[in-house]
Amino acid sequence: MGERVTFWYGCNVLRHGDIIHACLDILRAVGYDASPVGGPDYCCGTVRDANQTTAGGMATRTVGKLNDRGARVVAWCPSCHSHMHDFMEKGNDRQFDMTYLVELLHMNRAKLAPLLKREVPMRVMLHKHVGFNDLVPVNRMVPELLEMIPGVQVVDAGYAAPGYMCASFAVLPKALDDIHANTVRAAKACAADAVVTTFHQCYREIVGLDAAGAVPVYNYIHLISRSMGLPYEDEYKAWKRAGDGAKALIGEERIAKVGIQFYERAILPELKKRPNLAK
Amino acid sequence: MSDRSVIGQRLKEFQQREVERILGACTQCGKCNEVCPMAQYSKAPSQDAKATVGGVLAVLRGEQGSPEALGWIGVCTRSGVCVPACPENVDPKMMMRLARMTALGGRGLPKQLDAKEDRDYFDRVRAFAKLQLTDDELKEWT
Numbered sequence: 453m454g455e456r457v458t459f460w461y462g463c464n465v466l467r468h469g470d471i472i473h474a475c476l477d478i479l480r481a482v483g484y485d486a487s488p489v490g491g492p493d494y495c496c497g498t499v500r501d502a503n504q505t506t507a508g509g510m511a512t513r514t515v516g517k518l519n520d521r522g523a524r525v526v527a528w529c530p531s532c533h534s535h536m537h538d539f540m541e542k543g544n545d546r547q548f549d550m551t552y553l554v555e556l557l558h559m560n561r562a563k564l565a566p567l568l569k570r571e572v573p574m575r576v577m578l579h580k581h582v583g584f585n586d587l588v589p590v591n592r593m594v595p596e597l598l599e600m601i602p603g604v605q606v607v608d609a610g611y612a613a614p615g616y617m618c619a620s621f622a623v624l625p626k627a628l629d630d631i632h633a634n635t636v637r638a639a640k641a642c643a644a645d646a647v648v649t650t651f652h653q654c655y656r657e658i659v660g661l662d663a664a665g666a667v668p669v670y671n672y673i674h675l676i677s678r679s680m681g682l683p684y685e686d687e688y689k690a691w692k693r694a695g696d697g698a699k700a701l702i703g704e705e706r707i708a709k710v711g712i713q714f715y716e717r718a719i720l721p722e723l724k725k726r727p728n729l730a731k
Numbered sequence: 732m733s734d735r736s737v738i739g740q741r742l743k744e745f746q747q748r749e750v751e752r753i754l755g756a757c758t759q760c761g762k763c764n765e766v767c768p769m770a771q772y773s774k775a776p777s778q779d780a781k782a783t784v785g786g787v788l789a790v791l792r793g794e795q796g797s798p799e800a801l802g803w804i805g806v807c808t809r810s811g812v813c814v815p816a817c818p819e820n821v822d823p824k825m826m827m828r829l830a831r832m833t834a835l836g837g838r839g840l841p842k843q844l845d846a847k848e849d850r851d852y853f854d855r856v857r858a859f860a861k862l863q864l865t866d867d868e869l870k871e872w873t
Contacts, residue, residue, distance in 0.1 A: 463853075463856045464856060466856050466857075466859045466860040466863060466864070466873075467859040467863065468863070469862075469863030469864055470863075472863075472864075472872075488872045489872060489873075490872065490873060491856065491857070491860055491872070491873030492853045492856055492857065492873075493873060494873075495853075499852065500837070501828075501831055501832045501835050501837050501846070502832075502835035502836060502837045502846040502848075503837050504739060504742065504743060504746065504832055504837045504838050504839075505738050505739055506739075507739065507742070507837070508738055508739010508740070508741075508742040508743060509738040509739050511739065511742060512738070512739060512742075534809075538825065538828070539742060539745070539746075540742075542741075542742065542745040543739060543740075543741035543742025543743075543744075543745050544741065544742070581810070582768065582810045582811065582812055583808070583809050583810045583811045584809075584811075585811075586811050586814065614768035614769050614808060614810045614812075615769070615808030615809060615810050616808065616809050616810065616811070620808040620809070621808065623847045624769075624772055624806060624808070626772060627769065627772045627806070627808075687862075687863070702862060706861070706862050709861040709862070710858040710861050710862065714851075714854065714858060715858070717851075718851040718854065718855050718858065719855065719858060719859070722855075
């Protein structure tokens with residue numbers, strides 16, 4: 453096994469167990485001894501802008517835990533990655549090298565290419581944002597990764613949404629409506645079969661377009677995973693498409709783990725939410 | 732026993748140094764506001780970019796921000812288009828982030844903006860983890 457790395461996946465990608473599992477398999481397949489950490493106990497603190505004492509405490513705890521692991525950190529979440537760069541490492545002694553997953557995969561294209569054996573015949577448009585690219589040029593690197601997949605053709609209508617990822621727009625519904633409408637318009641303009649997101653925060657919002665029947669949506673890891681023949685199922689998309697019917701797909705045993713009341717109050721509304729495409 | 736006053740102290744000191752650097756470097760030319768792709772979504776759209784930036788600097792000083800400044804701070808989603816537009820290398824993205832923290836009351840100054848708190852944020856993350864990971868993975872990975 454090659455270099456030992458910590459795969460710091462973040463918090464909200466826990467909606468997408470298939471992405472976490474696939475990332476681990478991909479990292480291991482290109483030669484890394486990857487072990488994952490994430491969830492609220494490894495939160496970067498970026499969601500706590502309204503309380504910098506709490507945010508600072510979270511940053512110190514998480515940097516300390518990542519230091520203790522004594523390995524390079526590979527970040528999945530763009531919020532965690534940029535918060536580490538902008539704030540966490542400024543107030544704490546970071547003792548590990550840090551790389552964003554897209555960068556690492558891009559650096560390992562020669563090892564990744566022979567693993568991409570299965571055809572994925574699809575014209576895809578990358579869902580882009582203008583932000584984050586100053587830190588990691590994902591709008592260039594992700595299409596270059598996708599084009600390595602046999603059958604994938606990347607098309608582009610020149611649209612990049614504001615911000616750096618879609619989840620920030622949950623409190624700005626008019627702007628999010630514009631992103632949804634512009635994404636569908638751009639996908640149609642370049643005759644894309646599907647829209648592909650870089651970040652899970654975008655996938656969570658944009659997959660609503662899939663559930664609403666506007667355009668199929670994937671994350672780039674889904675397509676790499678499919679080409680490698682990895683077996684993971686995108687349950688979040690299935691639940692999102694099912695809406696009220698998600699309960700049957702999830703099953704009573706798993707619903708019981710989170711509690712039916714919490715499921716109905718805090719999870720089901722997210723699964724039922726559909727984009728406003730009235731424009 | 733932990734002393735809350737020292738929690739995140741170095742981070743707060745870094746933020747204060749950044750605030751002072753930004754207040755010293757910004758000439759209020761307004762370019763950052765002019766190029767911002769989110770400014771159109773503000774509740775109080777700017778009529779005067781220079782004045783709006785002045786309002787943001789007021790927030791950083793702990794003073795009351797103008798409606799235009801607070802409206803702009805409220806819609807910043809870190810596009811970063813402002814960074815190369817700034818002729819003084821102020822890093823307006825950092826300026827807006829610190830202004831947001833300040834306006835939300837996060838830096839110990841009076842709150843000027845309401846944060847839309849998601850009371851279920853972390854519980855929802857934990858719940859999805861239970862739906863998506865095995866018990867062993869939950870124990871070892873989170």
